Amino acid sequence: MTYTATLQKMQTEQANPIQYYLVFNDNFIHFNQLLNTKISIEFKGYQCLNCGQPKKIFRQGFCYDCFISSAAVGDWIMKPELSTAHLEIEDRDLAYEKKVQLQPHITYLALSSEVKVGVTRKTQVPTRWIDQGAIQAVTIVEVPNRYLAGITEVALKDYFTDKTSWQKMLKNEVSHADLLAERLKIESVLPAEAKPYFVNEPQVINLEYPVLHYPKKVKSLNLDKTPTFTGKLIGIKGQYLIFEDNTVFNVRSYEGYVVEITV
Template identity: 50%
Template structure:
């Protein structure tokens, strides 16, 4: 069986275990059904997620020019504290930025091998947590826009990590329960005074079950350095495909790549 198309990050469905679908130019391939099967991947080109041109992907699925021009790749995507749409000030395209920034956001704690703090639009719950490979997640603040959430995150990341260590995430198979509520109580005092009104208690702790068992070793590869790959798919966690022998491919970091996918 053969498929070909542009990679977009895997879609997921929160189930026991989480169900994953690889998006190749709109064709959704149920990856859970491929676990245990031999898969071949061949990189054949690029298609920028913005302009659609066959130009090398620079970052986040964008070619270099689009990465520095598109409002969907602006600094506020990575650093929400830089948001200015609530002030009516454009960064690249005010109407697009209003759509992203002027909606409810959640500040959360998650466990991805370590406890970290993060920000997500409410509409991205629980997708954001699944994409980062979180075992547990707990909302700790509910804000009205992206700027407010970003300012809370800035204060809390002085005391907690704000990035996922992908290797720790893939190495971890925690069987107990991390007490994120205890972490929430400890960081409550670090909320900026003007944003304490957004602090949220009595939230539900989210738990996630992945179709994944950690291997003895972890070796990640990219299609830039290894344009042709073949191996048995043995698991999925976050946006990582796990192959027999400990090889891993981060699907999200390959958005915009054109591939040929073969299934034995």
């Protein structure tokens, strides 16, 4: 069976293991059911996720024109500490920025390769952790806006990385750590504005992924250089498909790419 789709990040369902779905307008693929199955991916073109035009994708599924103008990809997305909606200051679209920034956010610790610190909207728990391939995660603070979560993350970057080593994550080379103990170590260095929001007795979330066996090395599929690929699916972790020949495909990196997927 062949599916034609404009790629967007896989939707997930928390279960043991995580369930993964690639959803398009009139159909979907449940990737868990395709483990140990050959899959072909063929690049066909582009479709900007914002304007819908067949323009080359620049970043995050957006063409260049949309990327430099849309409020959905402002600098505060990647750098929450730059959020200003709580001050009534507009970046690109104040109404949109209020809607996204002025809602509960959390700053968290996650274990995907090393212990990392990150920020997400509360409504994106545990999706954010799943997308990063974390095997465990725990909340540090729950705050009322994105700015407070962002400045907390900045303060903790002296103690933890804010990046995931995708290679280690996909090879399941994860450092051992006690997340509850780690978060207690840094309570005293939280910004004063965030300290009242420190979460007491949080639950550590454990996440299990559908992987038959982990590769010892990984090579990333680049659709621009290799527009056609066929391989046997042996796992899904983060937003990556893992194939038997050690090829890994980051679905999220190719949002806005139109592909044919044959099963």
